[in-house]
Amino acid sequence: MMVVLIVLIAVIGSVLKRPRHRGRQWGEPEQVENAQLRDEVKQLKERIHVLERVITDNRSSVDLDREIEQLRDR
Template identity: 60%
Template sequence: MNPFEMVVAIIVVVTLGRVLMARYGVVHTKHGEDVRFRDDPAAQAENDRLRDELRAMKERLAVLERLATDNNDSGARLDREIEKLRDRP
């Protein structure tokens, strides 16, 4: 491989690396010592929405686990708990 081909190959590899870094949101600090992901408001909003949904699902699961393991055979209490679950978004 002649030296010019090697220089072109190095440039291609570095360019490809930079394009992939930009595509996946990886950035460096001013001096290049720290790698972190770029803050994206849309992604942050989606993460917040998913966290809220997960929290609601955990609450519902806790109620269902309590209903499944509860020794009280009260039908009225069970109906109230089911209605509470239906009222939640």
């Protein structure tokens, strides 16, 4: 009887130690989310690049307005 109790306690302990995913399965959902995050990072890098150019270049206000509108359209 004591052996069964020890095995039962060990099994319950190992089940409680497992990470819970709250119904979320590994694989596709994470891949979709990662792709969305990569796309967002890419867009943010493009915007930063444009802003750096705007700050460092001395161009006319027409060019500046056009680039700002292009960023807003994305």
